[in-house]
Amino acid sequence: LGRFDLPIESLEDIQTWLKSHAERISSMSLLLVKNVAGNLSALFGNLFFTAFILFFCFRDGEWFFRQVAGMTPLATGQVNRLANTVHRTMRANVYGILAVGAAQGLLTTFAFIGLSLPSPIFWGVFAAIGSILPPFGAAIVWLPTAIVLLVTGSWVKGLILVGLGAGVISLADNIVRPLIIQDQVEMGTLAVLISILGGISAFGLIGLFAGPVIFCLTMELIRMLRESVESGTEIRPFNESD
Numbered sequence: 001l002g003r004f005d006l007p008i009e010s011l012e013d014i015q016t017w018l019k020s021h022a023e024r025i026s027s028m029s030l031l032l033v034k035n036v037a038g039n040l041s042a043l044f045g046n047l048f049f050t051a052f053i054l055f056f057c058f059r060d061g062e063w064f065f066r067q068v069a070g071m072t073p074l075a076t077g078q079v080n081r082l083a084n085t086v087h088r089t090m091r092a093n094v095y096g097i098l099a100v101g102a103a104q105g106l107l108t109t110f111a112f113i114g115l116s117l118p119s120p121i122f123w124g125v126f127a128a129i130g131s132i133l134p135p136f137g138a139a140i141v142w143l144p145t146a147i148v149l150l151v152t153g154s155w156v157k158g159l160i161l162v163g164l165g166a167g168v169i170s171l172a173d174n175i176v177r178p179l180i181i182q183d184q185v186e187m188g189t190l191a192v193l194i195s196i197l198g199g200i201s202a203f204g205l206i207g208l209f210a211g212p213v214i215f216c217l218t219m220e221l222i223r224m225l226r227e228s229v230e231s232g233t234e235i236r237p238f239n240e241s242d
Contacts, residue, residue, distance in 0.1 A: 078224050082217060085185075089216045092184030093209050096177040101128040103172040104138040111164045115157045117145065131173065133205075138169050185216055 018025065057064065069079045105128025112120030123145070127138040142165035149158035178192035187195070192212060199211015 074224075081224070082220055085216050085220045086213055088185050089181075089213045090209060092181040093212060095184065096180040097132055097208065099180045100173050100176050101131040103176045104128060104131045104169050107164075107169045107172060108138055108141055111142065111161060111169065112145075115161060117157075127169070132208075137173060139165060142169060181212060185212070187212070187216065187219075191215065 065083070069076075072079065074082070105124045108127035109120045109124030112118075112123055117123075123141050127141040130140040131137050133140065142161055146158045146161040146165065149155075149161060174193060177196065178189045181187060181192045182189055195211040195215035196208060197211075199207025199209070199214070201207065203210045
């Protein structure tokens with residue numbers, strides 16, 4: 001506290017300051033507890049609702065698929081093509097998330113080792129887990145660490161960590177994920193990056209999956225429409241017996 005020229009030199013000064021700001025501190029604490037409780041309630045409610053829906057999806061998934069497919073004006077082969085597109089894209093997204101987590105975790109670990117910071121493996125694992133939480137990502141680890149280093153006077157280490165975090169660790173998401181996804185589906189690197197960023201902007205966290213899926217489905221529908229026009233064949237609706 002002395003670094004910031006605050007008039008606090010003893011425990012009595014801290015007690016005096018707390019007493020003079022007691023009302024403000026209590027109101028802020030109450031608001032914080034209220035927000036945390038509300039967010040936790042919403043989180044557990046969404047988890048329960050998701051688990052409830054997933055139970056029926058796993059149990060009756062094939063029946064749901066046939067019902068939805070029967071409502072489309074597409075042939076059986078075309079419906080299966082779309083289903084395979086969704087499957088490949090979702091699988092590629094999962095692989096991409098795991099690869100980004102591993103890359104950012106390793107980079108964070110190496111950065112902590114190079115700067116002689118404590119517990120590099122622990123914080124590397126924590127950064128790998130945080131990498132799936134946009135817009136924070138691995139910055140949930142390296143950014144607070146850099147702030148602590150700057151505040152405590154370790155300017156060189158703090159600035160180096162900021163540079164590594166912003167210029168190397170965080171950019172791994174924009175490099176590794178598109179490479180993994182384009183290797184699994186027929187999408188260029190730019191298309192993958194735009195679909196991910198657009199999905200996050202439109203849908204939030206679920207946009208990591210929804211963006212590429214919607215893009216791939218749209219491209220597949222355009223291909224099928226072009227094929228039907230070029231061949232001059234009429235689309236035959238889905239038949240459950242096929």
